Amino acid sequence: MSESVTECAYCGCDVHRHDPVFVEEVDGGERVSAGAFCNYACLSSYIDAEGLTIGATCEVPSE
Ligand SMILES: [Zn+2]
Structure with missing residues (x-):
């Protein structure tokens, strides 16, 4: 197979x-x-x- 394995960024398993x-x-x-x-x-x-979610929000609270 020419298709390379895509490893999970977290655990390293083959995601497929x-x-x-x-x-x-x-x-x-x-x-x-x-x-x-x-x-x-x-x-x-x-x-x-x-x-990754520290300090992240999709809505900035108004005051
Ligand atoms: Zn994984």
Whole structure:
């Protein structure tokens, strides 16, 4: 197979053996891959481990 294995950013497993979730971020107007995960459990654990939600919010409270 020429297709390379996509490893989970959290646990390192081959995501295609599970129920993969792919995350993208926008950098300079371009969508770039921010990681692949086995499923939402690995994504959630990764977010917790990396503290990615610290200081992040989608609505800025008014005062
Ligand atoms: Zn995983």
